[in-house]
Amino acid sequence: MDGRIQLRIPFPNCSTEFLHRHLEGNAGRKEKWKRAHLQLCVLLLLFFTFGLASAKKWDGVVVTQADFQALKALKHEFVDFRGVLNSWNDSGAGACSGWAGIKCVNGQVIAIQLPWKGLGGRISEKIGQLQALRRLSLHDNVLLGPVPTSLGFLPHLRGVYLFNNRLAGSIPPSIASLSNLTMLEELNLSHNQIAGRIPDELGSLARLNSLDLSNNAISGSFPESLSKLSSLVTVNLKNNNLESQIPESIEKLGNLSVLDLSNNKFKGQIPDSIGNITSITSLHLSENNLTGEIPISLVNLQNLSSFDVSYNNLSGIVPSVLARKFNSSSFVGNIQLCGYSSSTPCPSPEPETRPSPSQGAPKHSRRRKLSTKDIILIAAGALLVVLLILCCVLICCLIRKKAASKAKNRKSGGGLVTDRSAKPAAAVGREDESGAEIGGKLVHFDGPFVFTADDLLSATAEIMGKSTYGTAYKATLEDNNQVAVKRLREKITKAQKEFEIEVAQLGKIRHPNILALRAYYLGPKGEKLLVYDFMPNGSLASFLHARGPETSIPWPTRMSIAIGITQGLCYLHTEENMAHGNLASSNILLDEQKNPKIADVGLSRLMTSAINTDAIATAGTIGYRAPEVSKLKNASTKADVFSLGVIILELLTGKSPSEATDGLDLPQWVASIVKEEWTNEVFDLELMRDDASNIGDELLNTLKLALHCVDPSPGARPESSQVLQKLLEIKTDLINDPASGDDGAAAAVPEKSE
Structure with a gap:
């Protein structure tokens, strides 16, 4: 069979012999027969035309029975106000090529993407039957009910985007309780009505790099288990009811770039250990019940570009580096905080009062002589300090020697390999494997946006222009952020090793009047994409x-x-x-x-x-x-x-x-x-x-x-x-x-x- 539909339908022969025998002698009836004959032929022609057209539209790929039943259950639970799901027929034909929002590979559904469709109702628990599902994007709808617990049964799930709905209930622990759910990278349940606690099981999602639970009614504390997720880049928990203290163990999030805990009920002091997360670019802790002083360690955050601790109960002096870098709106609402603006000067320290000669010294003041035991303890302590210093010096020397050895190896021909756990840097950043085709590599330089290769490749693209070197696009990411992408023409660029060396140098160029290169992508088939900031006013x-x-x-x-x-x-x-x-x-x-x-x-x-x-x-x-x-x-x-x-x-x-x-x-x-x-x-x-x-x-x-x-x-x-x-x-x-x-x-x- 070649995929075409062959129809065998019995119908009267277009010959007029039989009808002429019965209509002979009656001109009026003969004319009516001619019109009926013509209409019949036209209808049959249309039937064949539409039958063949519909046969060509379907690509012949049949969705698996389990996936078809799951999609059928989803449609049954949804309330389709706009008729978006009219293409989801009852036969399952064309599910992988013609159904709105469905993407398949080998007859299995890998993505459901139906954002901004006005869908109501609930998400069926039978979604757990879609064993190949990688991406679930149902954001900006009016969905009700809980988050399905069966999401924890999807071993290939990489991104869950259910924000801007009316989902209620709690976060199901099953999302992270199963050992086979190891691929999840992004979880966004923000702007819903979710309550309860953040389950400790989330700490087992080893590849999670973005967690957004903001604008819900979540209570409890910041889970210690989240500190295990060294791959986390973004944590947004703002506008909830979280309380207790921010744990010191948060410093283990070595790749963290964005931390937003604003508008909660956190108390205690700001952990001094946050100053050890040098990759942080945005830190928002406003509108909580935090007390104490702003840790001096925060001045070590050289990449920090957005900072807000306003409307807490903080006290003391704002570190001068932070006061110069950020305006007063980052510190207002803390009555006992001073030194962040000209209108909030810190009081001068009071001079020490010495006793007057007339008061004299205490009559019974005594000085205790150091015993032999005290001298031995002091000497042992000093020796221990010296040994610790020597150990630190030795470790530093070994680290430098190892780094120099790596640099030498690279110069002598070693390829530039980007570690997945590497922190974003000025020249080379995090490498990300494409979810669409294994082998792609995305390398970030410094920039305001964090996205994966899947996000980039699935972005909505609009051609802006073409040049000698390639085509420029305006790409709109899943979170509505926009970037400019230049796809370089194939077979005109240098070999990959030379290309990566040169593009790393271009990624370092920073000037207010030069368009910054933010990232590049190397595809498995030789594709090369350069990612820049998007300029809304176009060209001069x-x-x-x-x-x-x-x-x-x-x-x-x-x-x-x-x-x-x-x-x-x-x-x-x-x-x-x-x-x-x-x-x-x-x-x-x-x-x-x-x-x-x-x-x-x-x-x-x-x-x-x-x-x-x-x-x-x-x-x-x-x-x-x-x-x-x-x-x-x-x-x-x-x-x-x-x-x-x-x-x-x-x-x-x-x-x-x-x-x-x-x-x-x-x-x-x-x-x-x-x-x-x-x-x-x-x-x-x-x-x-x-x-x-x-x-x-x-x-x-x-x-x-x-x-x-x-x-x-x-x-x-x-x-x-x-x-x-x-x-x-x-x-x-x-x-x-x-x-x-x-x-x-x-x-x-x-x-x-x-």
Whole structure:
């Protein structure tokens, strides 16, 4: 059988012989017979057409009987207000290809993904029959009832996403009580009505890296067993009724990045051991009943970027490092806490009062002489301290020697292997195995989001653009966070070992005006993905040329963008000794505050030399490429300065360099206008409609600088650092000019990276 449906249906022959015999002589009845005959043939044709179409739609994969019964029970328990589950037929045909929200492998269901579908009812306990299930995503519905205890019978379960529902009851201990449930990595039951205690059995989920039980009615204490989960990266228990003390054993969570215990009833002191979790980036303990002082050990958390202990009963002095790093909102609501702002100074210590000579010393004061036993004990203690110090020194030496040996092995040809238990670092972070295809590797650098390879590969993707090196996508993760992903073209990148060395160096580049590389993914079939921060305002090109007539861009904003681009380019040239090679307004992205970020930095380092030669020869969007680039086939800092000059001209004129005017490119057109002494014709009409008399000098000085940058001779062009210095001088004049108004103040010079 080839999978097609063959139908054998008896029906009258389309020949008219039989009917003519009975209708002969009656023209009216004969006409009716003709119409009936035609309708019958049309109906049969439609029947065959739809039968074959439906046969093609089904891929022929039959879901197992156990899985079909489980899905049937799920549908029976759900209340489908919107008819989302209409495709779940009673025969099971097409369950693996046509049923909404179902994914299968070899006839077994591996994923149920039905978020935001308005589903009500309950989750059937028969879900435990789906023995191959990896992902259960039913968040943002109106589901009632308890969390099914049968989830503990699913040995391959990796992610449970049931947040934003109306689930009640308690967390079933069976989720973690079975020894075969070892694959669970993410558990999110937040924003429900779950009560009871957090079961100690959760401590047996060895691979769990994200636990979110926030916004429920959970009571009890913080389970000591959670401290066993060294792979935990995120713990969110905020907005519950947890009490007792935060255990000191929490320091065992060596990979923890986010800890949120706010709005509970925790009491006692903040554990000093939290200061040993150096990977923490976010620590929220606000709105509890915590007492005592803020531990001085917290100053060791150099990666801490979000901190809140407000509205507790803390006292004492806030460590100066924390007071400088975080604003007063992180500490308010603690009446006896001081030193975190100018309005909460700490009282000066009272001077010690010495007894006056008239009081004299106590009459019966005595000094006890040290006995031989005391001297021996003191000597033994001192010797023990010395031995401990020597042991520590010896251990440190051994550790350094071992680290040096590893580094030597790597240089001599060892591959870069990322430990699964490694903490996120500036260069190499946690390696994650893809749930879709074994062999994929995801490596994180520092960044605000933590996600797995499965999350990345199952994200909703939208194409943003294509370039010489690959395709850029906007990816929306399961938690609604957005990242930008560039999929590099196949067969143009370096071998994996060289690629990982180069991309690790790019992951270290950090500057306010350079788009940060946050992670990369190596697929089992050679796929290579680069993950960046997503910039919501798009590119500078679209900002300038795709806006409506009602949207204007004042001169201070344009100048601020020009300075930001130059700062990022200057950092690349002077600190990283790197030329960009493809600078254009389409590669300049804008964040929420319209701060520019240079994209595609260092991509040429990841490509083969042959590809780079061709890419450089054709590099640069038309209109931005320096004259010498296509001849020398060699990107340089002076070529970058030429492209920077074109972008500044683009900001001044409002014209796109890719659109030639009278056969002249943008620099040539501007030069011809200036030569004819019609300089005012160069500038964007928006700028001239403003009070041009107040900004005229700034416009002219910036125009002269841009023309200097686009000089045909590379040697005549300034360095990027000189361009930055000149722009800052022009900017200072603009800010200091009283007539420039509020716009000038609003366009303050961005802070330079340390």
